[in-house]
Amino acid sequence: MSGWQGCVQYLFYYETPKTLVIPNITVGFVFRFTQLLVVLYVLGYVCLVQKAYQETDSVVSTVTTKVKGFAFTNASSIKYWDVADYVIPPQGGNSFFVLTNMIVTFRQTRSRCPLFPDHSTVCVDDCDCIEGLNDPRGSGIQTGLCENFSTTVKTCEVISWCPLEIDSHLPDHALLDSAENFTVLIKNSITYPKFNFYRRNIAPHINSSYLRSCEFNRSSDPDCPIFRLKNIVSEAGEDFQDMAVKGGILGIIIDWSCDLDWWARKCSPKYSFRRLDSRIPNNDVAPGYNFRFAKYYMDQGGEEFRTLFKAYGIRFDVIVFGTAGKFGVVPTVVNLGAALTFLSLVPLVADWFLLTCLRKKDLYSRHKVSYLREDTDSEGETMRTIFGTK
């Protein structure tokens, strides 16, 4: 036998395990039942529930928003507000802020004024004030002078925009309380690039006249992309008037998760609403949401002055997410392969059952397992050993 022939034999002679068929219904049943369990698990849980046979893709989304509504307030010196006044930034992207409450300081100019009196600002003479002291948490840069704040109290003077903002008295009823009736139109187009799948949240059956009059309602108008702010906030489990005072952040969550194998046609957005900031009720440190912005003007003399707004309000963040799944070869192979391994463990269970639990286990063991005795390496002996004779 040449080497080449040996090589062919090695490659193409088929080596297969010798098997023993045991005509015992009990162990056969255990074997098939365990197999069935594994198959059911694989089909039922991994495939149907987890859809592990699918390739997935994440959503690519674009959002535009447009708020509408007017507010009239008697309490403020600025009485009338429209969209261009209270929506910041005006562009209407996926995050927009609706002003609901504010502290306005009119006609500030760059100049000098004494600080509001408190334990660290009251002074007797200039020695109590440090020239150039610039505390980020303060109100300006100290000049080192001690000036009359009122007829009774002197405080350190600062370089700042004067008059200083008095932000200790926030109106405890939101000034733009009618903001709850504002509406917002959300236009959202999504793509799953891997599957070349495109959709938008204005369904094909919606026409312009419906869009001009509809309002989102979970039961009656689930497809209308126009939301009343009050409803958004109340669906998030919050009270609008409450939230409007100190501001907050509210997530408008659009879920585009879809199974593109079977339900591509039914792929539609699911809206949900959730407050995103400070949901821990017993930790109200740094609550709400506010920021300062200013409108700048110039007087006839060419000097700049400004109106400073400390703006409280609700920032709406449109969060679009979703995963689409579609049958794919690689995940199927990986997950099926992993699950099949468990099938190859089933014989271990059945063998264990065969050799320990059955009445005739000794008989089965004798025929299934042979013991090689090295010390008596004669054919006959081996034979006897193999067949389990004493």
Add this chain to the structure above:
Amino acid sequence: MSGWQGCVQYLFYYETPKTLVIPNITVGFVFRFTQLLVVLYVLGYVCLVQKAYQETDSVVSTVTTKVKGFAFTNASSIKYWDVADYVIPPQGGNSFFVLTNMIVTFRQTRSRCPLFPDHSTVCVDDCDCIEGLNDPRGSGIQTGLCENFSTTVKTCEVISWCPLEIDSHLPDHALLDSAENFTVLIKNSITYPKFNFYRRNIAPHINSSYLRSCEFNRSSDPDCPIFRLKNIVSEAGEDFQDMAVKGGILGIIIDWSCDLDWWARKCSPKYSFRRLDSRIPNNDVAPGYNFRFAKYYMDQGGEEFRTLFKAYGIRFDVIVFGTAGKFGVVPTVVNLGAALTFLSLVPLVADWFLLTCLRKKDLYSRHKVSYLREDTDSEGETMRTIFGTK
């Protein structure tokens, strides 16, 4: 045999299946061929095509954009525009808006004026108007008075910014039509944190003088990060002048997908352009992109007035994505493991072929499979059974 010895035997006596070598080239060939198919699949598809042996990381990206260009328009009362006028917001992040068309309402003040006449606003006397009516889709808050809109028609009066905006006549040729020649420089730096890999879209061989004069062109200047807006829009399959009238959203998609095992040096951005909004031609409900913003002024008397812009234009969203892959142990193990399971299925195929398709299948079956006869549990009988005699 003590228990300890039995334990050692159990642990360290090696139990191996008995096998039968069948010198049949056909079944051997079937066996090896099936094995080869599985191996080819694993190597070819899972490893080379899908690169399942790689760990992946998602891109972390930062984008700055800078638009340049000037527009002159005869049709509008504001004739000259530069970057600070038409790019909103001015910061140049990954989303910027270029104003192309607009409806401007000058010198609005907070006051009262009659509504534009339509079927719901025309009135005969004050009884037709509801004081305080505040429809978000309307133009202001009704005062309850019925005033002369013109000499012939009376309409309900509203508190609003007056004069009211007339937004029914949008110029049907974009005012800033020369915006198509604006250019935008996109600076994009990316990192794959897991692989400590850093790149930017201005390749190392690009120098300042090239950057001062170049313009992106797929064939001649594929590395230049300066894009002409017209080209971006036309590569997305849209017409700039068309899109400029009602506005829209255009995605500048930068793909940084790289194989860092072999091609790390060649990792460079691939640009593509796609319109992101309303690509369904037969559903033109709520088309385009517009928003309102205002510039605020103060007159000598300290009263605020504003210029309201209903701004139409193109929002450019720079979307950076990418996945880098690099050899990783865990994905290799998982995917190789799953694939190897299929190798362990190959003997099933070969056995089935052996026992059903071959001429000598009975002979093979007799030697491979033994049947245990429980009823004749004598050694000899069993022997006979095992070796398949009748």
Add this chain to the structure above:
Amino acid sequence: MSGWQGCVQYLFYYETPKTLVIPNITVGFVFRFTQLLVVLYVLGYVCLVQKAYQETDSVVSTVTTKVKGFAFTNASSIKYWDVADYVIPPQGGNSFFVLTNMIVTFRQTRSRCPLFPDHSTVCVDDCDCIEGLNDPRGSGIQTGLCENFSTTVKTCEVISWCPLEIDSHLPDHALLDSAENFTVLIKNSITYPKFNFYRRNIAPHINSSYLRSCEFNRSSDPDCPIFRLKNIVSEAGEDFQDMAVKGGILGIIIDWSCDLDWWARKCSPKYSFRRLDSRIPNNDVAPGYNFRFAKYYMDQGGEEFRTLFKAYGIRFDVIVFGTAGKFGVVPTVVNLGAALTFLSLVPLVADWFLLTCLRKKDLYSRHKVSYLREDTDSEGETMRTIFGTK
């Protein structure tokens, strides 16, 4: 034997491989040792290090930021700056810009002026200027006239905002150098929606008075969410004053990666800082970060004029990322399955060792492997063959 009975036999007769126990400690040890290695790898690396048994979820995050601080500058004509002046946009989202340096052009009006002289703009008479020439990299739209720029040089005239900006002389010491002492409060709330897990970066033990006075410090105040800009920049390995001149982009990276199986309580944010733009030192093409914005005013005659800012500064991008892991059935099955496949490869190793490396390999081979001789298909011969006699 009826077909039905055959079917039952096929289904419920249990077929099990015949095995041979080899009482050789060496091969037994090799077998068990290899098994142990695989098990250790699976447990140690896949499970403990890579946590492949966990389902993962990506963080959903919301960020608000609030900068505080004042700047006074002698060099500029605008001497005093507060938050509303230097933070753009003012809303305090996850990206905010702090102005540090600038070129200001006051009182620009839409009019005509001659260009600054350089090789392409100097002219002798009107023939050298092209009417309507509109270079995006230029300064306006040429009128075709050649005008006196100074008494000695004539340049082409442009329609533009005049006077033109002179942006060749950027102050080489940042005007708002005191910006390094500004502080920023970062409020960050996160959710892992799949695990219904909520946290914010203001830990429950932090109270308002601590928040009013604390400042982030890796060793002494690691939980304080207030950061001094100088420290952020220096932790990123940059010099604030250096970066402030031409601007740049700085990432504030908050890592919320958590193991929710064991350490849910210890899930807290880890802050890191990194410069995001141009980290390649030998490629300083297009360095820094700047943009132009304007403040618009109206004079008594109703004509608009503006102050143009070419704003240099640092954009801070708060990047929140994180993956939470929690025990999940599917990843466990997939990864365990894949790893178990390797266990099924162990017998191959042990068999190879048994049949090649041991002294008695021929004996073992004779008893383990039988050769079927097709040409001598008599029982006796086969017997002899099976037991490997010559």
